[in-house]
Amino acid sequence: MDPKTFMDIAVVITKLKMFPYFDIAHYALMCMAVRDDMPQVQGHQQSAQPFYRKHPLSTWVSCMLTCFAGGIIANVLLGEPAIAPFKDHKNLMVASIVWYLVFYSPFDIVYKLAKKLPFKATLSVLKEVQRAHKVYHGVLQTAKIYPSSYFIIVTIGTLKGCGSAIMKNFERMIRGLWLPGSNEFLQPSFTAKASLVASLVFLLERLNYISVPHPLIYFSVVIFFIYFKLSSIILGIRDPFSPFENLFCAIFMGGMWDAMRRAVSKEPKKDDESKDLRNDLLKTKEEKKKD
Amino acid sequence: MDPKTFMDIAVVITKLKMFPYFDIAHYALMCMAVRDDMPQVQGHQQSAQPFYRKHPLSTWVSCMLTCFAGGIIANVLLGEPAIAPFKDHKNLMVASIVWYLVFYSPFDIVYKLAKKLPFKATLSVLKEVQRAHKVYHGVLQTAKIYPSSYFIIVTIGTLKGCGSAIMKNFERMIRGLWLPGSNEFLQPSFTAKASLVASLVFLLERLNYISVPHPLIYFSVVIFFIYFKLSSIILGIRDPFSPFENLFCAIFMGGMWDAMRRAVSKEPKKDDESKDLRNDLLKTKEEKKKD
């Protein structure tokens, strides 16, 4: 592609207004995620009517908390009003309309259509553009409050990008579900890791470690988000970071010392070791199959 | 009644000081609610001594959180200090004395008397006056911070009126109880709905949509609260809003489309439908019996 055109596209992407189309895509995917998280409740109560028919208030609160999760969590951490993301009626109204259409549209047509691959992929692309926007503005705003606290800047940037994952436990509680055994810190999602990388990139840009025009950096992050999201939807690739993580954990999180201890102790435990290795390989294969 | 006298009463009600009598009634009913929520714990641990004898600190913290719930939750949402409601020793002292009397009075006389209908009704009337006062001041204060965010104004007004219901899950946690399956969003209480209506009325007044003198509006809300509270205590009417809600849910929350789908599909499912209708009627009757 001609560099000039590429730069022009990058500048356009950087200046995109999120409201209304990108926000709508975000709200739609969030409401669908809440809805897809429900069958467990339904199955638990063994009733014919789905949960959201009987508890519209709980469903609405749950969806709103998920749609505005990044802002709410960031505000709580920064000591700002937790309710501030609802200050603007425009966003709240649009999110509520999306919620209504996803859950109660005639003949469930909106939900059923949005689950189809072409629509889902389109919504996801829009949402990833919005995610990049949120991460960038999270980094920007936090850097104004705490200019030299890089840890806080990166944390808030990451949370803006994957707030809904952190909110999940509380949002489930509103729906009467409590699954303390699973949370974002136990099994961080790829989204969270990608948001972390994007926050780091934006922070490095701010500290002048990256000497590339801003629109190009921003555009690269957007493409990075979209590329891996589409990989996940279409090809089923879950987490491209996990091999690096496993390697890191094996080396620095004690695995190295285990190996050294075994080597030093020189006991006839080779059988066990090779078994372990075989098990690990089998596990990796199984995981690949699942994905 | 003579309109002049009525207006005079309304003005007096509007200017009532909440401290100490109305606040005491509120604290007493809150502490009694906490105490009535305890037998489950007691039964669970199968011990002779009630929970509040063995864990006075937990009981006290629990009661204080319930007594000041509206203020605490509103402050957290508005980004103000969560501990601020305890700034004033006067209120905290009175609440603690009420807590002591409700739980540990000689021969349990205070609790037993307060459970009797005439005393309970009196306390409830005082408490409903205090509730109207809290909702009104919640609306007033929030409107100063966020003048054009009607959603936030109404939310804070409602929470000031029914904060203890939202606090219940956390307050129970302090007492070692965790019942995530029940919360105010799953089954909103009548109190919450009435507080919502009152907040809306006060907001409409503020926006000049209601051209009635303020004392009359305030007095009407007080009477509305007292009327339904006494109905609930004396006649056992639980929730006068529920028929409207059920109708609304049936029409807008998907029920209409269900009916249309059934009509369109023209399958011989008439039997099922009439069964459903019969079941619904039976349910309604059962619910009426329960109340």
Next chain:
Amino acid sequence: MDPKTFMDIAVVITKLKMFPYFDIAHYALMCMAVRDDMPQVQGHQQSAQPFYRKHPLSTWVSCMLTCFAGGIIANVLLGEPAIAPFKDHKNLMVASIVWYLVFYSPFDIVYKLAKKLPFKATLSVLKEVQRAHKVYHGVLQTAKIYPSSYFIIVTIGTLKGCGSAIMKNFERMIRGLWLPGSNEFLQPSFTAKASLVASLVFLLERLNYISVPHPLIYFSVVIFFIYFKLSSIILGIRDPFSPFENLFCAIFMGGMWDAMRRAVSKEPKKDDESKDLRNDLLKTKEEKKKD
């Protein structure tokens, strides 16, 4: 000891810098507490590898929340940014290094050494000095914001001293553990009570009720903390306050009225009473044995 020397030591203690040695001791003990709280998870999942090997992120977040618990909780209550304790990279880096060494040191040498009595006692002494420092500065800072709210001053002082105990439930949740049946309000630890006493002492000093030079008061609190911590580690004395508490509860929390009722009713229940007394005595003995 010569009063002059004693006073000199007190002045030195008062002006001690907490960073880095006292903070390191605090972080080490906190991380060790988190690690010691883990076997339950391990046992539950019945796996060969410990929890912290498989979930380093969750372990790290958990440890950071525990290390900075006092500051985080105090900030939330005072409406300040919850994330502010992480503003300073110096503390965060040191805490992370300590976390790494406690969990993943070569051959687990750091953890194993730190569990040995002499090292544990040394760390505990350093940590108690840091606790006194935190309680004092908690009281000081809160007194600046709310000069006349003694309740808030004492609460924040206490929470600064025993924040990790309050944080426990949330920190466990990050690790996928949820034990709502136990919390600091149900069974307050000795640390919490000692922090409360220290906060009261510092408040009384501030109100000029104690006419002793400040270094002496501060030094006394430090000695009080160290003395009881060492008693607990070396002699196994758990809670020197509990006899006073039990007496207080027996008199004021309803026990007195029970006794009076029994005396008034004059029924032949003397057997039961003496049984109760015997049971109580047996219980106390058992508790002593446990300690």
